[in-house]
Amino acid sequence: MMSKLFGPATIAALAFAGLQPAMAQSPIKIGFVSTFSGPQAAIGEDMRRSVELAKEHLGGKMGGRPFEIIYEDDQFKPDVGKQKSEKLVQQDKVNFVTGYIWSNVLLASLKTVTDEGDTILISANAGPSQIAGELCNKNFFSTSWQNDQTPMAMGQYLQGKGVKSLYLLAGNYAAGKDMLAGVKRTFKGEIKGEDLTKWPDQLDFSAELAKIAAAKPDGIFIFYPGAHGVQFLTQYVQAGLKNTIPLYQVFSIDAITLPQQKELALGTLGAQEWVNDLPNEQNKRYVADFKKKHGTYPSYYGAQSYDAIMLIASAAEKLKGDLTNKDKVRAELKKADFKSLRGGFKYNTNQFPIQNFYIQEAVKDADGMMTVKTIATALTDAKDPYYEKCPMK
Amino acid sequence: MDYLLLQMLNGVQLGLLMFLLAAGLTLTFGIMDLVNLAHGSLYMMGAYIAWTLIGWTDSFVLGALLALPVTFLLGVAVEAVVMRRLYARDHLDQVLATFGLILFFNELVRVIWGPAGKSLTVPAFLNRTVEILPGVPYPAYRFAIIVVGAVVALLLAWLVARTRLGMLIRAGASNRRMIAALGVNIELLFTLVFGLGAVFAALAGLMAAPLTSVKIGMGDDILIVAFVIIVIGGIGSIKGAFVAAMIVGQIDIVGRAFLPDFLKTFMTASAASSAAPAISQVLVYLLMAGVLIWRPTGLFGQRT
Numbered sequence: 229m230m231s232k233l234f235g236p237a238t239i240a241a242l243a244f245a246g247l248q249p250a251m252a253q254s255p256i257k258i259g260f261v262s263t264f265s266g267p268q269a270a271i272g273e274d275m276r277r278s279v280e281l282a283k284e285h286l287g288g289k290m291g292g293r294p295f296e297i298i299y300e301d302d303q304f305k306p307d308v309g310k311q312k313s314e315k316l317v318q319q320d321k322v323n324f325v326t327g328y329i330w331s332n333v334l335l336a337s338l339k340t341v342t343d344e345g346d347t348i349l350i351s352a353n354a355g356p357s358q359i360a361g362e363l364c365n366k367n368f369f370s371t372s373w374q375n376d377q378t379p380m381a382m383g384q385y386l387q388g389k390g391v392k393s394l395y396l397l398a399g400n401y402a403a404g405k406d407m408l409a410g411v412k413r414t415f416k417g418e419i420k421g422e423d424l425t426k427w428p429d430q431l432d433f434s435a436e437l438a439k440i441a442a443a444k445p446d447g448i449f450i451f452y453p454g455a456h457g458v459q460f461l462t463q464y465v466q467a468g469l470k471n472t473i474p475l476y477q478v479f480s481i482d483a484i485t486l487p488q489q490k491e492l493a494l495g496t497l498g499a500q501e502w503v504n505d506l507p508n509e510q511n512k513r514y515v516a517d518f519k520k521k522h523g524t525y526p527s528y529y530g531a532q533s534y535d536a537i538m539l540i541a542s543a544a545e546k547l548k549g550d551l552t553n554k555d556k557v558r559a560e561l562k563k564a565d566f567k568s569l570r571g572g573f574k575y576n577t578n579q580f581p582i583q584n585f586y587i588q589e590a591v592k593d594a595d596g597m598m599t600v601k602t603i604a605t606a607l608t609d610a611k612d613p614y615y616e617k618c619p620m621k
Numbered sequence: 622m623d624y625l626l627l628q629m630l631n632g633v634q635l636g637l638l639m640f641l642l643a644a645g646l647t648l649t650f651g652i653m654d655l656v657n658l659a660h661g662s663l664y665m666m667g668a669y670i671a672w673t674l675i676g677w678t679d680s681f682v683l684g685a686l687l688a689l690p691v692t693f694l695l696g697v698a699v700e701a702v703v704m705r706r707l708y709a710r711d712h713l714d715q716v717l718a719t720f721g722l723i724l725f726f727n728e729l730v731r732v733i734w735g736p737a738g739k740s741l742t743v744p745a746f747l748n749r750t751v752e753i754l755p756g757v758p759y760p761a762y763r764f765a766i767i768v769v770g771a772v773v774a775l776l777l778a779w780l781v782a783r784t785r786l787g788m789l790i791r792a793g794a795s796n797r798r799m800i801a802a803l804g805v806n807i808e809l810l811f812t813l814v815f816g817l818g819a820v821f822a823a824l825a826g827l828m829a830a831p832l833t834s835v836k837i838g839m840g841d842d843i844l845i846v847a848f849v850i851i852v853i854g855g856i857g858s859i860k861g862a863f864v865a866a867m868i869v870g871q872i873d874i875v876g877r878a879f880l881p882d883f884l885k886t887f888m889t890a891s892a893a894s895s896a897a898p899a900i901s902q903v904l905v906y907l908l909m910a911g912v913l914i915w916r917p918t919g920l921f922g923q924r925t
Contacts, residue, residue, distance in 0.1 A: 265736035267836040273737075400895055408891075423881060424894035429842055431833035434631040434763065435877040442624040455834055458740060463832065466743065466760040468750035488740050 256295040256544060256551065258537070259316030261309055261327040261337065264301040267455040270484050271329050271529050272301070275352065277522055278530030281514065282537035290541040291549030297537075298322060302333050304428065309333035310340055317345030323551050325349045326536040329453075329529065331356040331375060331403035342367035348557065350540065352533040355580065356402045357409070361617035364578040369561055371535040371568075372528075373501050374580050374612030375403050376410030378478045381499040381585035381606035382449065383415030386476060391446045393418040394476075397436060397460075398451035399427030407451040407478060413613060420445040431459045437467040445473060453479045458488045465492045481590055483527035486598040493590040493598065501570055501581075502531045503588050503602045508571040525599050531569045542566035576611050578618035584608050623757045628878045629871070630753070634763045636870025637770025641825035642843060643850040643862040644777060645818025651857020652793040653708060653811050656715045659699070659722035660822055660847070661840025667692050667823020668830040668839065669730055672739045681744035685827050689820050696819025700812050708811070727837050738836035741827075766828050773824065774863055781859050790814060794857035795923050849905055853912050855922025864920060869905055876901015 260279060262272035279297055288294055298320055302309035309330070316322045317340065325341045326349070328334040334354040341349045342365045349367060351359075355374040359365070386394070394415060398404035404424055412419065420443040423436050440448055448469075452460045457480030464475060470492075477498045486493060504515050504525050514534060518526040526534075543560035544551065551557050564575050573581040585607040588600040642664055649655050670691050675684030703722060707715045742748075743762045750758035781787035789810055792800045801807045826840065833839065850869055854861025876897055884893035884900075912920060 265731075265837075267738035267834055269737040400898075405891055421882075422890050422894070423877075424891060425877075426898045430898075432635070434634070434760075435628060435874050438624060438627040438631060439878060441627070455738065455740075455836075459832065459834060462743065463760070466748060466750070466762055468758045468760070488742075 253293065256290055256293050256540075256549070257320060257322040257324075258295060258297050258540065259313070259320060259322040259325040259327075260297050260299045260533075261302050261312055261316070261325065261333070262299070263304045263329055264299065266304050268304050268329070268453075271454050271527075274484055274527050274530040275327065275329075275533040277518065278514075278526055278534040279537055281518055281521070282534045282541075285513075285517075286537070286541055291544035291547060293544065293549040295544075300327075302328075302330070304330065304333075306330075306332045306336035310336040313337035314340050314345075317341055317347050322347065324540055326352050326540075327533065328352060328354045330354055330401075331406070332401050334359070335402055338363065338365070338368065346554070348554070348561070350536045350561075352536040353529055354403065355406075355612075357406045357612075357614050358402075360578050360580050360612050361614035362619075364615075364618035364620055366558060366579075366620065368579060369539070369575070370580045371539055372532045372581075373583070373585075374614060375406030376413065376614075377607070377610055377612050378499050378501065378585060379407045379410035379449070379451065380414045380613075381587070381610070382476055382478055382497075383411040383413065385497075385499065385587045385604065385606045386447065386449075387415050387417070391415075391417060393420045393445045394447050394449050395420045395440045395443055395445040395473075396422040396449050397433075397440075398424055399430075399453075399456065400424035401427045404451055411449050415449075417446075428456070431456060433460055433463050434467075437463060437469065440473065441467065441469060447474050447476050450475065450477045450480050452477075454484055457481060457485045461485075461489050461492050461496075482529075482600065483525040484529065486590065486600075487524065489590075490598055494592070496590050497587055497603075498590070498600065499585055499587055499606060500528050500600075501583050501585050502528045503586050503600060505602055506569070506571060506586075508567075508569070510567040511569045511571070514569055525597070535566075535568050535570075538566045538568070539564065576615045577620050578612070578615040579620070580612050580615065582609055582611050585610060623754065626754070626757065627759065628874050630759060630767065631763070631878075632871040632874035633867065634767050634770070634870075635873055636867040637767060637774070638825050638829055639843070639846060639850055639869060640774060640863050640866035641770060641821045641828075642840075643847045643854070643866055644859055645821045646844075646847050647851040647854065647857055647859065647862045648790065648794075648814050649818050650851060652790060652797065652814055653704075654797065655704060655707060656712050656719065657704070657818075658716060658719040658844065659726065660818065661842075661844035662723050662726035663692065663696060663699075663819045663822040664826035664829075664840035664843065665730065665835075665838070666695060666726060667819075667826035668741075668835045669734055669739070670695075670823070671827035671830065672734075672741055672835050675741065681741075688823060688827055692823035693816045693820045696816040697812055699819070700815040704815060705808075705811075723841065730837050736837065738834055740834050741830040743831045762831065769824075769828065773821070777821075777859055786810075786813065846905070849909050851919075853909050853919055855916075855919025857923060858919065858921035861919055861921030868908065872901055872904050872908070876904065 262275050264272040300312035328351045331354040350369045353372050360374040398407050475496050481493045546560045573583040586602045587604040588602050591601050593599050646660050649657050671688035674687045678684045747762040751761045753759045850865040854865035880897040881893050
C-alpha cells in the first residue's frame with residue numbers, strides 16, 4: 229500500500245531532481261548563417277574562424293552551459309538563406325540565429341526567424357535600412373552597423389578633405405542602394421556619375437571604367453564586397469586609372485580581399501567601424517590569436533561575428549544560463565554589456581549600435597603583409613539615419 | 622569620340638569571348654545535331670585547368686597554352702564516353718544527359734579544387750595600358766583578348782573555308798546523312814569537332830578568368846547567351862556566330878554604358894540603374910525574336 233503511494237511521487241521527485249542539472253547542462257544552440265561556398269566563401273570562413281576563436285576564449289561555455297554553433301551555408305542566395313534560417317529555427321530549435329553577410333539574404337530571412345519563429349536574430353554584418361527603420365524588430369539586434377553609416381563616414385572624410393567630385397559605383401541590391409544613399413548624405417560635392425551594376429553576376433567593369441575615365445571625377449567611391457572588390461581593383465589598375473583618379477571604398481579592400489589584391493591596393497582609403505589596430509586589450513588578444521592560428525589578419529566580418537557570440541555570452545552569463553524568459557534575454561542583450569572588439573558600444577532604440585567610424589589606409593605591415601591601418605576618426609558616437617522611423621522607443 | 626571608341630572596343634572584346642564559346646556550340650549543334658548544355662562546363666574546366674597549369678609552370682602564357690591540349694583530350698573523352706551514345710536520341714534526352722554533365726562537372730570541381738573559387742592574375746607584361754590612339758589608353762589585357770580572339774576567328778574561318786576538315790564540317794552542317802553515305806568517317810569527324818569546340822570554350826574560359834575569377838558554375842550563365850547567339854547567327858554557321866556575337870557584345874555594352882544615362886533623363890537614378898541592364902538583356906532576346914520572324918533559320922543559317 230505504502231509503496232504504491234510512494235512510487236509515483238518518488239519517481240516524480242527523482243525526475244524533477246534529475247531535470248534541473250540536465251537543463252543547466254543542455255547546450256545553448258546558436259545558428260550561424262553565412263556563405264561557405266562559391267567565390268564569396270572566404271568571408272564566411274573568416275567569420276567561422278572568429279566564432280571558433282570566441283568559443284575558445286569563452287572556454288566553450290556561456291553562463292555555465294556549454295554551447296554549440298550550427299553553421300549553415302546560404303550559398304550567397306536569398307532563397308537558400310531563408311530555407312536554412314527556417315531549418316535552424318524549426319528543426320534545430322536554436323536559441324539565437326546570427327551571421328548574415330548579405331542584406332538581401334537577411335531581408336529574406338528576417339520574418340522567418342524573428343516573427344514566425346520568435347527567435348532572436350543578431351546580424352553580424354548586414355544592416356539594411358529597412359530593418360533600422362520601419363521593419364525594426366524587438367527580436368533583431370546588430371553587432372555591425374546600418375548600411376548607410378560606413379559610406380557616411382567616408383563621405384564626411386572626403387568632404388573635410390576638400391574632394392570636389394565623385395563617381396559612385398555599387399552592386400545593384402539592397403546594400404548597394406543604402407551605401408550610395410549613405411555617401412550622398414555627407415558628401416556635398418558634385419556627383420559626376422552613379423552606376424548600380426548587376427549584382428552579383430557582373431564582374432566585368434570595362435564599360436563603367438571607360439565612363440569614369442571620360443567623366444574625370446576627383447575620386448571614385450565603390451562598394452564591391454569580397455570577390456567583386458578584387459575584380460574591380462584589378463580592372464581599375466589595368467585601366468590605368470590609379471595614377472589619375474584615387475579610389476575610395478567601403479567593404480571592398482579588407483583582410484578578405486587584400487591577400488589577392490596585394491600591392492595594387494596600397495594607399496587606397498576606406499572606412500570601417502572596426503580596425504585590426506584599435507588599441508583595446510580584447511582586440512589585441514583577438515587579432516594576435518587569430519594571426520597566430522591562421523597566419524592572416526581577421527576582417528571586420530570576423531570581428532563582428534566574434535562580438536555577436538560575446539554579446540550572447542554576456543546575456544547568458546547574467547541570466548546564469550537560463551534563456552527561457554525571452555523578455556529578460558532581450559533586456560540583457562540591449563545593455564550591450566560586454567567587451568566589444570571595437571572598444572564598446574551602446575544600443576540605439578532600433579537595436580543598432582551607436583559607435584565610432586574610422587578611416588584606414590591599405591599599407592604593408594612590418595612583415596611585408598598587406599593590411600589596413602587607422603589614420604583618422606571620421607564619426608564619433610554615430611547613430612544611423614533611420615532610427616527615428618522605428619516604432620520601438 | 623575617344624569614349625565611344627573605348628566602349629566599342631569593350632563590346633568587341635566581350636563579343637569575341639562569346640564567339641569562342643558559341644563557335645563550339647554551333648558546330649556541335651549544326652553538324653552533330655547535338656544539344657550540348659554542358660558546353661559551359663568545358664568553359665569552366667578550361668579556366669580551372671589553366672589555373673592549375675599556370676600555378677605549376679609559373680607562367681600565364683605557358684600554362685594557358687598547355688591547358689588547350691588538355692581540354693582537347695577532355696573534350697574527346699567526354700565525346701567518347703557520353704556524347705556518342707546521344708546522337709541517335711532525341712533532343713530532350715540530350716538536354717537531360719548534358720544537364721547531368723553540368724552537375725557532374727560542378728561537383729567534380731568542388732571535389733578537386735574546393736568550393737571557394739580561384740583568382741587568376743593577369744601576367745605582369747599585360748598589367749598595364751596600351752595607347753590604341755595617341756592619348757587613348759586601353760587595358761593591355763583586354764587588348765590581348767581582342768587580338769587572340771581575332772586571330773582564332775581568322776584561323777577558324779580559314780579552317781572551315783580552306784581545308785579538307787573544313788569542307789567536311791560544312792558538308793556535315795548541310796547534310797549529315799549524305800556525307801556518311803559518301804564514306805566519310807563520321808565518328809572521327811564528330812570526335813574532332815567536339816574536341817575543337819572544347820578547346821575554344823576552354824580558351825574563352827581561361828581568358829575571361831582574370832576578369833571575372835574562376836568559380837563553380839561560371840559557364841552556366843554565359844551559356845544561355847551563347848545559345849541566343851547561335852540561334853541569331855544560324856545554327857551550324859561560324860560566320861553567323863561571329864556576326865551575332867559582335868552584335869550581342871555591342872548591345873550589352875550599350876545597355877551598360879549609354880542606356881542608364883539616357884534613362885536617367887526621365888527616371889530616378891536607382892530605377893534607371895536597375896532598368897538598364899534588364900532592358901539590354903531584353904534587347905538581345907528581342908533581336909533573337911525579330912531574326913526568327915524575319916529569317917527562321919538565323920542570319921546565316923541553311924535554308925531548308
